[in-house]
Amino acid sequence: MNHVIAVELLRNLKNARTAMDLNTKSIESTIERILKSKETNSYYVTGKEPPLLELLDNEIKSKGFEYIFFDNKCSPLFSSFSDEKMAINWDELNCLSNAVGKPNQVGFRWKTINDNIYLYTTLFYRNFFDENITGLTIRTKIEKIIGETKKNLLRSNLKLAFKTKDQRFWLTNATTNAFIIVPPKTNIIERENQLNVLDTDYYYSKSILKDNSTFIYLLQSKKVIFDKILKMINYTLFSGSLLFLVGFALIVWFARRVIHPIKSLEENVLKIKEGDLKARSPEIGNDEITSLTISFNNMAESLEKVTKKNNESKIYINNIFSSLTEMLIVIDHNGIIKVVNKKVTDFLGFTESQLVGSPITKVYTGAEEEQDSSEGFYTHYFSNQKKSDTNNYAKEFETVFKTFNGDLVHVLISASLLDSLEGRSQGVIISAKDVRDSRLLKEIKEKQSQLVQSAKLVGLAEMAGGIAHEINNPLTIINSIALILEKKIKKNKFHENDALDATKKIKDVIIRITNIVQALKNVSRDGSKDDYQLSNILDVLNDSLSLCQEKFIKNGIEVTIENNTQDEVIEIVCQRVQLSQIFLNLLHNSFQAIQDNDEMWLKIVINDEKENIEIRFTDSGKGISEELRSKIFQPFFTTKEIGAGTGLGLSLVRTIIQQHNGEITIDGECVNTCFVIILPKTQKHEKKRTSDETP
Amino acid sequence: MKHPKDISILIVDDEVDIVDYIGANFELDDFIVYKAYSVDQALKILQENKIDFILSDICMPKKTGMDLLEEIRINPAAVPKLLFMTGFSEITREQAIEKGALDILFKPIDVEKVIELVLENVS
Numbered sequence: 001m002n003h004v005i006a007v008e009l010l011r012n013l014k015n016a017r018t019a020m021d022l023n024t025k026s027i028e029s030t031i032e033r034i035l036k037s038k039e040t041n042s043y044y045v046t047g048k049e050p051p052l053l054e055l056l057d058n059e060i061k062s063k064g065f066e067y068i069f070f071d072n073k074c075s076p077l078f079s080s081f082s083d084e085k086m087a088i089n090w091d092e093l094n095c096l097s098n099a100v101g102k103p104n105q106v107g108f109r110w111k112t113i114n115d116n117i118y119l120y121t122t123l124f125y126r127n128f129f130d131e132n133i134t135g136l137t138i139r140t141k142i143e144k145i146i147g148e149t150k151k152n153l154l155r156s157n158l159k160l161a162f163k164t165k166d167q168r169f170w171l172t173n174a175t176t177n178a179f180i181i182v183p184p185k186t187n188i189i190e191r192e193n194q195l196n197v198l199d200t201d202y203y204y205s206k207s208i209l210k211d212n213s214t215f216i217y218l219l220q221s222k223k224v225i226f227d228k229i230l231k232m233i234n235y236t237l238f239s240g241s242l243l244f245l246v247g248f249a250l251i252v253w254f255a256r257r258v259i260h261p262i263k264s265l266e267e268n269v270l271k272i273k274e275g276d277l278k279a280r281s282p283e284i285g286n287d288e289i290t291s292l293t294i295s296f297n298n299m300a301e302s303l304e305k306v307t308k309k310n311n312e313s314k315i316y317i318n319n320i321f322s323s324l325t326e327m328l329i330v331i332d333h334n335g336i337i338k339v340v341n342k343k344v345t346d347f348l349g350f351t352e353s354q355l356v357g358s359p360i361t362k363v364y365t366g367a368e369e370e371q372d373s374s375e376g377f378y379t380h381y382f383s384n385q386k387k388s389d390t391n392n393y394a395k396e397f398e399t400v401f402k403t404f405n406g407d408l409v410h411v412l413i414s415a416s417l418l419d420s421l422e423g424r425s426q427g428v429i430i431s432a433k434d435v436r437d438s439r440l441l442k443e444i445k446e447k448q449s450q451l452v453q454s455a456k457l458v459g460l461a462e463m464a465g466g467i468a469h470e471i472n473n474p475l476t477i478i479n480s481i482a483l484i485l486e487k488k489i490k491k492n493k494f495h496e497n498d499a500l501d502a503t504k505k506i507k508d509v510i511i512r513i514t515n516i517v518q519a520l521k522n523v524s525r526d527g528s529k530d531d532y533q534l535s536n537i538l539d540v541l542n543d544s545l546s547l548c549q550e551k552f553i554k555n556g557i558e559v560t561i562e563n564n565t566q567d568e569v570i571e572i573v574c575q576r577v578q579l580s581q582i583f584l585n586l587l588h589n590s591f592q593a594i595q596d597n598d599e600m601w602l603k604i605v606i607n608d609e610k611e612n613i614e615i616r617f618t619d620s621g622k623g624i625s626e627e628l629r630s631k632i633f634q635p636f637f638t639t640k641e642i643g644a645g646t647g648l649g650l651s652l653v654r655t656i657i658q659q660h661n662g663e664i665t666i667d668g669e670c671v672n673t674c675f676v677i678i679l680p681k682t683q684k685h686e687k688k689r690t691s692d693e694t695p
Numbered sequence: 696m697k698h699p700k701d702i703s704i705l706i707v708d709d710e711v712d713i714v715d716y717i718g719a720n721f722e723l724d725d726f727i728v729y730k731a732y733s734v735d736q737a738l739k740i741l742q743e744n745k746i747d748f749i750l751s752d753i754c755m756p757k758k759t760g761m762d763l764l765e766e767i768r769i770n771p772a773a774v775p776k777l778l779f780m781t782g783f784s785e786i787t788r789e790q791a792i793e794k795g796a797l798d799i800l801f802k803p804i805d806v807e808k809v810i811e812l813v814l815e816n817v818s
Contacts, residue, residue: 467783468782468783468802469754469782469783469802470782471782472782472783472801472802472803473710473712473713473782473802473803475802475803476713476716476717476780476802476803476804477712477713477716478803479803479804479805479806480713480716480717480719480720480806481716483720483806483807484716484719484720484723487720487723487724488723491723493723505712505716509712550782553709553756554709554754554755554756555754555756556756556757
């Protein structure tokens, strides 16, 4: 180290307030002065090196600088750096030396150490003694800028620039971090945090140094930022955070390229969700979005196929359901109806929406204990049932369904548990059959018919007295006449007139017997399957009456028939035997009701009511209480003593009249007991026959 | 055995033909025949005439054969034998005999047999 230079440098440094002042001019002038000065020699001669170095050292340090002197090989001679690691990389310095290491030139570098930015100012000079280029590097810590700069930006391609008070602009070289001086006439445009230097745009952060004339810029190239953002966008794309993209609206092409296809996808996903399975997105490009679109379109196509297949299956199953001849109802384990088929709605008169979601009790009346809750059906028949318990797994029984109109219809139910995949029951499948045309119903009908028949027989037995009289009296008469003729002949008292009288009487009583036998035949046989035929209602009434007339007469009951119609023959289309049954029943009922009364009479009045005829059966009874009126037509209801009647009478009467599309009511306003029968004169749907064709 | 000429018989039935033709039979056999078409008529005849034998229906309007039987038992002065004839009756043979009737004959009856019964029972 040359002391002279050191002294000169020291002087320079003393004047220098910042590293920026260490410019070539001052160095040049310093060297000049040293060469001309004799003082330096004195220093050199005296050999008082240490004080000079001490002075230099103190001077540099007092300005907050650190320094290194190095030789022409860039090897440090002596240094004030406290930490060698913080020193400049000498290889870099060597590069710098080769680049700008001309004598009397100053080079600048900057470097980050522990997140601090350090400025290295290197002065290159020709050694006075050996003419080698040597140098001095002074390091300045630029703390102020550090505080304002984020770490991540420090790691990036940050550039540092200076603008000295002489308006020269220093810019770091992109590759070496060495500073170059921007040519003085270069247009430097500084505007709103943006700086354009040498046709490059930068974002910058600016601060001023202690000398109040030097500005330090931290520069970040716009292009670098742009590339960086693109990198982030790509990263974001892959991480799937699409929303983040929206924030970068400035990247319009990106939006077109990515957001639009994604939008299209999103719209189509919604369409598919709403059932439009034909939605497809355009497959443009060759990136992830495109492959996503292709996948989406494939998925939509598969979905469409599967859905179509499902729909076909659904329609197929629905067709099976609706084509079933039996009613099908599915309930869940709470007894709520889940599914009904068309047969159910047709048969019961409810709409599907009226039933689905409603409790099964809406149609199923069942046993009383089942009506407490809608779960009744389920719990009554299927609670605690296991699949293995095959006997209880399915139930078949006859019951009654309630229609929309409140009518009760007999159905045959076959109910079985509906299993879920887990083996736990999900509910019950009920298949119900209208038993009006089933084998079971036929059996029931046969039994009912038998019952009706036996009821008729009971009725006949009750009338046996009258019938017996009707037959036995004529026979007694015939017997007596025969004996009389025999005796007269024996006693020679016989006259022709006697014979004529006898035969006339015999003919009369034979007609009596014939009538009663015919009536008996008409009334007693099962006429429920007879064809409807045109019959004189008066004849029908007389059939019935002849069977019990004797009985009425014997008991002092007066029976009258009053025909209020214009015709002597009142013909209606009917099942004659069935009607004579109902008249016999009514006659019999009246007889039993009034036989012990003081006043005993029965009046049958026939009125013409246009398309109908009205038959009023009025007897001397005191009427029927309102309470009983609704009950007396029910099967097995009776007010008679046990054994006196089966109770089928009036129920049977009503059934037969209803089969004739007629009705029977009780005239509540009549002071006596009055049954009113309305019968249509013709039957719309029944085969008509004339009364000539006797059954 | 009494001769039919000495035997008076009352025939009671609400059916006129029965009374008339059975009566005609008895008359041909020389019985003294009274005819009644109701219980009331029969009771009137009984009051006015000596009747040995009554042939009566059971079921008749108003008063019945059983009513007639009761009346005869109340009046002990003349106690005619009574024979019921019936087409159909809820009264059994035993009940009738217990009440004092001779028997119940069920229609159709053979008048010849009735005449025999009368002759047997009227001493």
